[in-house]
Amino acid sequence: MHAHRVHIYYEDTDLSGVVYHANYLKYFERAREHMLGRDELVRLLDEEGVGFVVYKASMTFRKGARLGDELEIRTVARKESPYRAIFEQSVWRDGEAAAIVEGTIEMVCVDTAQQLVPLPASVEL
Numbered sequence: 001m002h003a004h005r006v007h008i009y010y011e012d013t014d015l016s017g018v019v020y021h022a023n024y025l026k027y028f029e030r031a032r033e034h035m036l037g038r039d040e041l042v043r044l045l046d047e048e049g050v051g052f053v054v055y056k057a058s059m060t061f062r063k064g065a066r067l068g069d070e071l072e073i074r075t076v077a078r079k080e081s082p083y084r085a086i087f088e089q090s091v092w093r094d095g096e097a098a099a100i101v102e103g104t105i106e107m108v109c110v111d112t113a114q115q116l117v118p119l120p121a122s123v124e125l
Helices: 023-036 038-048
Strands: 002-007 050-061 070-081 084-093 101-111
Touching: 002 023, 023 038, 023 050, 023 070, 023 084, 023 101, 038 050
Parallel strands: none
Antiparallel strands: 002 070, 050 101, 070 084, 084 101
16 A cells, blocks of 8 residues: 655635545545656656556545645555556545545556557556
């Protein structure tokens, strides 16, 4: 399991002070980038012409995070097939006993022509 910390800023929230729902996708993206490693993602793109793209995403919202909250994005990844990786991600607010948001993000890799390619061997899931 990989953990990534997020602080909720004013810009993350809507008029009511609650995190706008689409921002959780950004938090999940940041957590995956830290898990996989920015340097490796850049290398894959620059040297191998391969990048990750979202194939499918689903989310469940149980409670909303608010301005000033400290969150932890927890990620567990697995290789579903030679072409697909699944990232189970959850958002935990400090002091909460359960996740406030849960998501499943399915990723595939494509080359510079946007053609499906196998997951790189250098990426360990």
